[in-house]
Amino acid sequence: MSYNNILSEQNNGITTITINRPKKLNALNKATIQELHEAFKAADNDANTKVIIITGSGEKAFVAGADISEFADFNVNQGQELAAKGQELLFDFVANLGTPVIAALNGFALGGGLELAMAAHFRIASDNAKMGLPETSLGVIPGYGGTQRLPQLIGKGRAMELVMTAGMIDADTALNYGLVNHVTTLDELIPLAEKLAGKIMRNSSVAIRSAIKAVNANYEDGVNGFNVEVEEFGNCFGTEDFKEGTTAFLEKRKADFPGK
Incomplete structure (x- = not known):
């Protein structure tokens, strides 16, 4: 463009x-x-x-x-x-x-x-x-x-x-x-x-996206940032990045995040 x-x-x-x-x-x-x-x-x-x-x-x-x-x-x-x-x-x-x-x-x-x-x-x-x-x-x-x-x-x-x-x-x-x-x-x-x-x-783009949403929630009127954090934290468990990140940690290797 x-x-x-x-x-x-x-x-x-x-x-x-x-x-x-x-x-x-x-x-x-x-x-x-x-x-x-x-x-x-x-x-x-x-x-x-x-x-x-x-x-x-x-x-x-x-x-x-x-x-x-x-x-x-x-x-x-x-x-x-x-x-x-x-x-x-x-x-x-x-x-x-x-x-x-x-x-x-x-x-x-x-x-x-x-x-x-x-x-x-x-x-x-x-x-x-x-x-x-x-x-x-x-x-x-x-x-x-x-x-x-x-x-x-x-x-x-x-x-x-x-x-x-x-x-x-x-x-x-x-x-x-x-x-x-x-x-x-x-x-x-x-x-x-x-x-x-x-x-x-080097880190998970999916987790970073969730982190941005959770941090921003703290500054939104009428929004409980802690609740957003809990929700986004839980959502991370359903991602391929979470599986890769935790597996890499346990296998003592560098994570190769798919961004999903």
């Missing part, structure tokens, strides 16, 4: 999706959000893809925010529709994807860019990365899940400060806050993402 605003490449079990609008600092417009939805969906449906890496082109930005020119003249209803559709198509879609998603932040991750990174299952960053939610400086709030996911990741007080000041934090602060898992040089960013992906791919 060909895209205008992104690149998608599959290699050795990893699909790398690159937002490719360097002249716009990879800002998210509606067309890019639609293409990202299609690329993530295709990767998740690809049996050969075990891990997805999302990053930005160039050295300056992962995603520097949303394309403000597209919604500057919107009314209340249009604004609500913009947020709801964006969350459905991309941000919630990524968060609930069964294939693990690693966000590799190469530079600015602001507004919708940080929201996309937070929707990924975890994040790593280059040492030049800057992160923030500057929406209140435009008279609006984060609308793609930022007010919900940021407090979950770094705590209410720090999230409130970042949102209300519209400020930015550097990569080391983000690491200290728990917003990113690792910080490395720009040159080593994708190699590190691939190394982490390799560690993930």
